[in-house]
Amino acid sequence: MTKNKRSAETDVSGDGGDASALYRMDHSDPKSELVDRTGLSHDDLQQIARLMEALRTLREAEERLSAASLKYMRLSSVDMRALHFLIVAGNTEVLPTPGAIAAHLGISSASTTKLLDRLERGGHISRERHPDDRRALVIRITPETHEAAKRTVGQQQANRFNAAARLTPDEREVVERFLRDMTAEIDVSGIAWAEAAEAGALAETAEGAASE
Template sequence: MAASDVPVYDVAANDPDGRLIDRGAISETDLAQITALMQALGALRDEEDRFGRASEEYMKLGRTDMRALHFLIVTENLGRVVTAAALAAHLHITSASTTKLLDRLERAGHITRSPHPSDRRALAIRVTPRTRGVATATVGAYQARRFRAAARLTPAEREVVTRFLRDMTDELAGADGSFPEPL
């Protein structure tokens, strides 16, 4: 059996006893559509994971490093100056972890640190032109593919997809993160 033959996001396969989802009020047609939607979300997540791993390997960086570079590129595109504190807040990491991250990125030639233009106590962090070019040619081109997929939708379809994704995000954010005792 091929891995693609296993319906890992099928509601009935994941919850055969109906303890998590009450399927009594859901028609078979609706259930099939929901399963197809969950399968599509899973395939998207798998593709994003695959591309993320390939990008990290290509650039010889970890996930947090890549998130840091993305933030630095976007903020620079917006004309903003980034400090270590702003980067730490965005990444939800400690100042010590941020220092290690910046040291690593600077040693690898991905960023520069220079005096902040208006705050003498802070340093401005910028992505090097070479790293910006590589990121644009790889991750940027990947993001452009997402844009093209969204652009093919009608305005009404984009509203429905946006509402669905926000609702799903809210549902997942509402989970309290507690788990039963380990077995």
């Protein structure tokens, strides 16, 4: 390597290997084709880049937690979402029906039935008759699964509260506004290329099911 060349770890950053430099718009969008940076100073760009890097590390931590929880519980991500829904329902004295679970997960009745069958076989849930409607069912998480989820995944997720509690009320307002604003900025609802990709994926799924 010559003196004019740097390693792959540092040549992108230009800041001694600072990972946040990967998120600086003057590096990824040097001609301002994507973002108008008028009025933003060099310090502004660096600060925003550090914020983007912090979001990246948060996402990675969440992904590691999710992967660890799925392996520990030996369940899928949809299974875990269903169990979380049941835990919250139990804590709030709500009677969760299969229909409520399907609506929460955004899946069909048939898929919900398969999910509940799988969770029941694994000893994670029980089906009971609804006390006010004998034709309906109420789904309960078993005490054993509830306890296992609470002392592992639940505890790690609850630790998020600690970070939020350390902020002042004004800081929480700023963080909430930022997160909601960013969510709106990156939402792909109504975006042509995203809807086309979704339609293509659904078509491939339908073709695969038809050929089976």
